[in-house]
Amino acid sequence: MAVSVDQRKPPTSRLPRWHRLVALKGASFTLPFFLGFVVFTVVPLVMALRESLYREQSSGLGFGEKTVEFVGFDNFIEGFEDGRFWASMLRVALFALVCIPAIQILSVLLALLLDSATQRAANIFRLPLLIPYMIPGIVATLIWVYVYSPDVGPLTPMLDAVGIDANFYSGEMIWVSIGNLMAWGAIGFNMLIIYASLRSVPREIYDSAYVDGASEWRVAWSIKIPMVRRTLVLTTVLAIIGTLQIFSDPVLFRSMTPETVTRDFTPIMAIYDWAFAQGEFNYAAALSIILALVVGTVSALFYRLTNKAPTA
DSSP states (O other), X not given: OOOOHHHHSOOTTHHHHHHHHHXXXXXXXXXXXXXXXXXXXXXXXXXXXXXXXXXXXXXXXXXXXXXXXXOTTHHHHHHHTOXXXXXXXXHHHHHHHHHHHHHHHHHHHHHHHHHHSOHHHHHHHHHHHHHHHHSOHHHHXXXXXXXXXXXXXXXXXXXXXXXXXXXXXXXXXXXXXXXXHHHHXXXXXXXXXXXXXXXXXXXXXXXXHHHTTOOHHHHIIIIIXXXXXXXXXXXXXXHHXXXXXXXXXXXXXXXXXXXXXXXXXXXXXXXXXXXXISOOHHHHXXXXXXXXXXXXXXXXXXXXXXXXXXXX
């Protein structure tokens, strides 16, 4: 006796349960990330928001016992009126306007070169280009502080030999020195992400363009770069977040040139100074919330303005 089609189908009551199990299994892989995000991002943010609503005050002309009092948004009002904090924000913003496009352009060029090379050549050069990113930031900064040193570093004598007098710790060169350090560490990371995005594009698209007579430059400009536009937006947003929160690089440079790199040279340095040098933890918490709002707003605006589908 033939079995009907309906009898061969699995019971429909089991399908939703099976789908739920598969969905839960896939979602479980994101659990470590969300746990880390909650513990190291959400919880500190909530604690900083709570601390920003209080202020430690002294009675008796500053000689009495200190008490913590609720002041509402007074710390935020003072932060928005803090000229030194916003000067450091403007300083870093101007630096980002120059540094981030330069890093992105170099990353794209390297990714395009790797994509145009043979697979064997790409495998040979890919790891050396990524090594600077693999070096811890503090170690990389110490290396470049040594290289820039006019006393023991090799770079100053080499430039003196060709008649170039360059002081990498001067006010005119300090941002160039920091920018070179950031580019040295970031280009390899961005290049690898862009290169992986290029490799995911079907090669038939490139072959069709070559058959139609397109040059390598035309294919790169009209096909490859538009294909990785979302990847470029992602790497740029990450660069914006990282640059506006720059801290370790100028802190180590400050040990060599404290007259150039002041204690409020960047927003994070200003917040660190208020918290650990002056002991104003509540005010520093308010400044950190303001900085988080600025970074989030700038990143969201950039993402919204650039991550749009191209019109036909």
